[in-house]
Amino acid sequence: MLIDNIIYIIVFLCYFVNSEGEYFKREHSLIKPYQGSGMVIPHWEFFGSTMVTQSYIRLTADQQSRIGGLYNKNPIIFRNWAIQLHFKVTGKGKELFGDGFAFWYVKDPLEAGPVFGSKDYFVGLGLFFDTYANQNGAHSHGHPYISAMINNGTLHYDHDRDGTHTELAGCEGKFRNVDHETLVEIKYENDVLSVGTDFESRGVFKECFNVKGVLLPPGYYIGVTAATGELTDNHDVIGIKTFQLTSSTPIDNEDRSHMLPSASSFAAPRPRIxxxxxxxxxxxxxxxxxxxxxxxxxxxxxxxxxxxxxxxxxxxxxx
Ligand SMILES: [Ca+2]
Known part of the structure; x- marks a missing residue:
């Protein structure tokens, strides 16, 4: 009986702590079945056009002028983390579709606004999955495009230019209307922000970008929002898995709670060209x-x- 219990505890621990020092955090994760009792999702809050089904959470349907969002109720209090977001973007549009969705790690959650359904002049990290090129020629990349922005509350996301002038880093990614699953991993470890994508069901994340010198304080909230305007798409969240990273954390006692988000490349903002x-x-x-x-x-x-x-x-x- 005692041996059975010990084996059970070991199996349990192995499930939640893998060999790389990643601790699965249930309170920051979103796993099927989503609903607890009634329309409530434990640990999560949603707003706008968001619709909860058995197998996905639809932030916007393939309809015009929709804004929807989903936020974790618990602030992330640990310094290093990895978040895997399983999503799906689909729609009837062949040439014209949009606008996309965003992943957030921000101070103020649940504030609807013009940046993929969330507020502008945000404080924290925004990772944009932009499906529509508002201005060709303003940048040299194609769409869909994934880009990150670090904001201390003073920067404006310029939608008309697809956020080109406030972009930290980014990459192209074909994640819309594909038959297989689409996943992204956002990792923040030792002040390095990296994003990896798996849009081809390979089971591994391919690097999108990796930026050093990114400062994000703990205590912010994660969320996903989406918006449609004239152009439309279904923006769905299938699941979110959050891990606390402990393997390579340099333990220092610096109090980061009052730190403002910043990035080395953010110190000298690029002129608007x-x-x-x-x-x-x-x-x-x-x-x-x-x-x-x-x-x-x-x-x-x-x-x-x-x-x-x-x-x-x-x-x-x-x-
Ligand atoms: Ca755009």
Whole structure:
């Protein structure tokens, strides 16, 4: 009996702690069946157009002007974490669809707004899964595009330019209307923020980006929000698994609770470059230069002609 209990405890511990020092955190995870009693999801709160079904949580349906979101009620109090998000984006649109969804690790959850269904000037991390290119030419990447933004509450997410000028890092990813499962892992460990994707059912995460020097205080909330405008898609969350990482944590006693989110590349924000007008003005400058050169050549030619004419007349006068 005692041996049975010991084996049970060992199996139980092995399930929750894997060899890499990842502790599964039930209170920050979302696993089927979602509902407890009635319409309540234990540990989670949802708003807007969000609809809970047996097998997925639909933040927005494939309909216009929808905003939906889902937030964890418990702040993440540990410093290093890995979050696996299992999602699905589908829709009838062949050429036009949008707008996408966002994963959040933010100070103020449940505040609906214009950034993929959540508030602008947020404090924390936003990871955007942008399916619609609002402005081609403003950036060199294709869509769908995954990008991260670290905000201390002062930066505006520029939707018209797909957040290009406040982007920390990003990568392209074909996650829409695919037959297999689509997963992403967001890892924050020792001030390194990395994102890996598995959009081809490979069972491993392929690196999207890895950025050092990212400071995020503990005590923020995770969530997922989505929005449709004129363009639409179904934005579904299937599951969220959160792990506390302990294997490589340098133990220091620094109090990070009042720290503002920041990133090394955030210290010197990139200037907003207007790509199209920039190339227009380059063209204008080039044309002006050509005109000026032609003008100078013309003036020189005229001067020479006038000078020769003048010489001829003075010579004639002389004779
Ligand atoms: Ca966009």
């Amino acid at each position: 207007d790509d199209k007008p920039q190339s227009m003005s380059n063209l204008k400058f080039f044309l002006l230069l050509i005109c000026a050169i032609i003008g100078i050549i013309f003036l020189v030619a005229i001067s020479i002609l006038v000078f020769q004419k003048h010489q001829e007349t003075s010579r004639k006068r002389f004779y």
